[in-house]
Amino acid sequence: TTRIVLASRPHGEPTQENFRTETVDLPEPAAGEALLETLYLSLDPYMRGRMSDAPSYAAPVEIDATMVGATVSRVVQSTDDALSPGDVVLGYGGWQTHSVEKVKHLRRLDPQGAPLTTALGVLGMPGFTAYSGLLTIGQPKPGETVVVAAATGPVGSAVGQIARIKGARAVGIAGGPEKVAHLKELGFDAAIDHRAPDFAEQLAAATPDGIDVYFENVGGQVWDAVLRRLNTYARVPVCGLVAGYNATSLPEGPDRSGVLMATILRKSLTVRGFIQTEFAPTQTEDFVRDMSGWLADGQVQYREDVVEGLDHTVEAFQGLLQGRNFGKLVVKVAD
Numbered sequence: 536t537t538r539i540v541l542a543s544r545p546h547g548e549p550t551q552e553n554f555r556t557e558t559v560d561l562p563e564p565a566a567g568e569a570l571l572e573t574l575y576l577s578l579d580p581y582m583r584g585r586m587s588d589a590p591s592y593a594a595p596v597e598i599d600a601t602m603v604g605a606t607v608s609r610v611v612q613s614t615d616d617a618l619s620p621g622d623v624v625l626g627y628g629g630w631q632t633h634s635v636e637k638v639k640h641l642r643r644l645d646p647q648g649a650p651l652t653t654a655l656g657v658l659g660m661p662g663f664t665a666y667s668g669l670l671t672i673g674q675p676k677p678g679e680t681v682v683v684a685a686a687t688g689p690v691g692s693a694v695g696q697i698a699r700i701k702g703a704r705a706v707g708i709a710g711g712p713e714k715v716a717h718l719k720e721l722g723f724d725a726a727i728d729h730r731a732p733d734f735a736e737q738l739a740a741a742t743p744d745g746i747d748v749y750f751e752n753v754g755g756q757v758w759d760a761v762l763r764r765l766n767t768y769a770r771v772p773v774c775g776l777v778a779g780y781n782a783t784s785l786p787e788g789p790d791r792s793g794v795l796m797a798t799i800l801r802k803s804l805t806v807r808g809f810i811q812t813e814f815a816p817t818q819t820e821d822f823v824r825d826m827s828g829w830l831a832d833g834q835v836q837y838r839e840d841v842v843e844g845l846d847h848t849v850e851a852f853q854g855l856l857q858g859r860n861f862g863k864l865v866v867k868v869a870d
């Protein structure tokens with residue numbers, strides 16, 4: 536079996552040298568465990584946090600340990616009758632060709648149902664993040680304006696499409712003209728490029744009535760421009776700050792936290808961070824029902840970016856934090 540371990544902690548952007556590929560013997564499953572062959576590995580921005588030992592909501596990956604990640608896998612051998620060889624499961628196998636996992640932590644997938652990769656994207660953790668964060672914290676109302684960045688990614692694209700289903704106006708922000716064009720195909724009411732030199736003016740033109748919900752995925756310059764457009768009683772679910780995940784120092788310029796707090800006060804803003812696991816026990820059932828329905832009737836569409844081969848994992852992950860992915864990033868590890 537081949538696996539990618541964390542060799543050292545990245546300073547700034549992760550490099551190939553921060554990882555090491557190893558080949559080891561196939562592990563044996565103990566009682567209650569199954570041996571799995573990885574078919575698809577999900578790459579997600581949170582993995583940058585696991586490479587760091589800075590304080591976080593989850594423990595870091597240890598040096599020399601296999602990088603973590605959600606996987607769709609085929610059962611090779613199981614010590615528990617609940618699974619048989621050939622079954623396909625959602626698990627947390629990490630950056631490797633095979634894994635041994637506890638059967639009780641695995642969820643069987645229906646190969647005749649939705650495409651298997653959707654369990655890592657629109658019907659999985661990122662889709663759930665969009666659903667729970669937008670509806671619980673953002674609470675979009677008909678006619679309101681919802682803005683989201685990283686809008687062609689699995690979280691952002693679901694946020695915009697769910698906002699429209701709820702009768703709101705969806706404004707998507709993405710990097711580059713191809714992604715902006717895709718947002719219009721998805722039905723976003725307006726789409727703008729955060730790399731454009733006149734981004735702040737474009738944002739103002741796209742939000743003539745201000746912003747009622749800003750689903751925060753990125754931070755950085757996008758947030759600076761959005762803050763000025765927020766309406767009184769606007770809601771800001773703080774989901775991610777991907778623009779800063781590779782940062783090694785505070786941003787240039789004066790400390791703006793005073794301006795931020797004054798705006799929160801003056802406009803009665805609700806700024807609320809969340810980790811999707813908070814909502815999983817109470818909202819997963821509603822999510823699966825609603826999202827499956829929206830996919831079936833075409834109200835939600837999704838896009839995937841499938842990279843072939845475990846040996847391209849590090850490069851693909853580097854691209855994720857720079858916007859080189861276009862849609863939910865997945866590594867196809869085996870057929």
Ligand code: NDP
Binds near residue numbers: 579685708753755
């Ligand atoms: P994406 O597939 O959308 O990938 C990240 C995207 O961020 C890139 O493709 C890029 O898109 C955009 N980006 C990167 N740098 C910048 C920048 N400087 N300014 C603006 N945009 C930038 O990822 P996901 O949909 O998986 O995740 C989106 C966010 O949600 C992340 O912040 C992630 O950490 C967070 N998240 C949070 C969870 C939670 O429980 N709180 C759970 C899951 C995800 P572009 O080319 O358009 O700029």
